[in-house]
Amino acid sequence: MDLPAVVTTDLRLNQPRYVKLPDILKAKSKPLVALTPAELGVALKPMLRVVKVEPPPQRQKGVMVKDAAELVAALKTKGLL
Amino acid sequence: MTNVLVVAEHDGRTVSSATARTVRCAAAIPNAEIAVVAFAANGAALADQIATLEGVRRVLLVDNALHAHPLAALMAPQLAEIATGCSHVLAPATTFGKDLLPQVAALLGTVQVSDIMAIETATRFRRPIYAGNAVATVEVAALPLVGTVRIASFQPAAAGASHAPVEHVTPTASLPTHTRFVSQTVAAGDRPDLQSARRVVSGGRGLGSAENFKRIDELAALLGAAVGASRAAVDSGFAPNELQVGQTGKIIAPELYIAVGISGAIQHLTGIKDARTIVAINKDAEAPIFEVADIGLVGDLFAILPELNERLAEVLR
Incomplete structure (x- = not known):
């Protein structure tokens, strides 16, 4: 592809670098620039509103079997084999 | 309309x-x-x-x-x-x-x-x-x-x-030339597609090695099931990326999902909770996978799988 490009990466692309303590200290002295949407020429208008948030339906806890034979029998009973 | x-x-x-x-x-x-x-x-x-x-x-x-x-x-x-x-x-x-x-x-x-x-x-x-x-x-x-x-x-x-x-229809939009197709590699396999399979067998870190992960393939072959894996199993190199089931992998809803050696991190459960029936085999009775499993079996998977394969083979024959 031609550049510039926006790229997303796979989870296991590489091992992230861990931040060293001196770098964390140094970060405190770095300038922090705050930009507003207006400065970037963007007018924000909310297009999506969250009406409500609920817990998802829970699965019922199932049965425990004690060995492979019982497991196969249980699967058979459920008509899964 | x-x-x-x-x-x-x-x-x-x-x-x-x-x-x-x-x-x-x-x-x-x-x-x-x-x-x-x-x-x-x-x-x-x-x-x-x-x-x-x-x-x-x-x-x-x-x-x-x-x-x-x-x-x-x-x-x-x-x-x-x-x-x-x-x-x-x-x-x-x-x-x-x-x-x-x-x-x-x-x-x-x-x-x-x-x-x-x-x-x-x-x-x-x-x-x-x-x-x-x-x-x-x-x-x-x-x-x-x-x-x-x-x-x-x-x-x-x-x-x-x-x-x-x-x-x-023939759209008139001008097409960008900045992105071009180079090649495609498709993972070869005779198992059904994970995303649409009716049955899925997944393995987790409990399998211990890529070699042991083949036991999942055996069970899947017997059931005509697709093979999946937890993130832990993929991270450990037991299974390829595209088999990962869960939030950062595939979200699936098979009729039968068998989780072997998977503890059941919330990110994994997210990927499977629409499965009709969940079966869990794990040695830790406290593993969260048993909270969502319809059928749970606590024990050593290396002892259980050979017997399970044998009994399934009898039933399915």
């Missing part, structure tokens, strides 16, 4: 069940008039398959040799053009849809609703948030909208009932 446009996902020969599930979702929108668009090279046969899906009123075929290897960068501007006059543009929330639809939303200057799991009204949807730990109901302020559909939440639309008309 609500004009809903569904984008078909296919491999050049067959339309994916994810597409049929997206059509089912589209049909839940009140007064939906559903058109399905397919980008393909020599796609007449594909269009015919789509035309028989229940609820489809029109099939729009964009037949172009360029689409032998579909690229989101090429499809997006054409899709934005075809979507003129539509209220909803939907695609499955698979790699395909997640790649394509954000570009379309940007081109249309509109909102995207991701991972739709239920339709309440034409502008109100339910979707999972926080790795499936909560369900949000969201309302969009205005149409059109672009949406990806959580395919595990919908059954596939029935095929074969009717035959909708197929129209050839």
Whole structure:
């Protein structure tokens, strides 16, 4: 592809670098620039509103079997084999 | 009348069940008039398959040799053009849809609703948030909208009932040349596709090695099941990336899901909780997987699997 490009990466692309303590200290002295949407020429208008948030339906806890034979029998009973 | 446009996902020969599930979702929108668009090279046969899906009123075929290897960068501007006059543009929330639809939303200057799991009204949807730990109901302020559909939440639309008309469309949008197809590598395998399989057997860190992971393949072969893996198993190199089931992998809804040596981290459970029946085999009785399992078996998987294989072979013979 031609550049510039926006790229997303796979989870296991590489091992992230861990931040060293001196770098964390140094970060405190770095300038922090705050930009507003207006400065970037963007007018924000909310297009999506969250009406409500609920817990998802829970699965019922199932049965425990004690060995492979019982497991196969249980699967058979459920008509899964 | 609500004009809903569904984008078909296919491999050049067959339309994916994810597409049929997206059509089912589209049909839940009140007064939906559903058109399905397919980008393909020599796609007449594909269009015919789509035309028989229940609820489809029109099939729009964009037949172009360029689409032998579909690229989101090429499809997006054409899709934005075809979507003129539509209220909803939907695609499955698979790699395909997640790649394509954000570009379309940007081109249309509109909102995207991701991972739709239920339709309440034409502008109100339910979707999972926080790795499936909560369900949000969201309302969009205005149409059109672009949406990806959580395919595990919908059954596939029935095929074969009717035959909708197929129209050839030739968008005039100029196509970008910045992204070009180079090559494609498909993982070879004789197991069913993980995303659409009726049965799935997954292995986790409990297997201990890539060598031991082959036991999952044996069990899967016996059941005619697809093979999956937990993130821990993939991170440890026991199984390839594309087998990962869970929040950052595939979200699936098979009839039977067997988790072997998987503890059941919330990110994994998110990927499987729409499975009809979940079976868990794990040596730790306290593992969270047993909280969601319909059938649980506590024990050493290396002792259980050979016996399970033997007994299954007897029953299935």
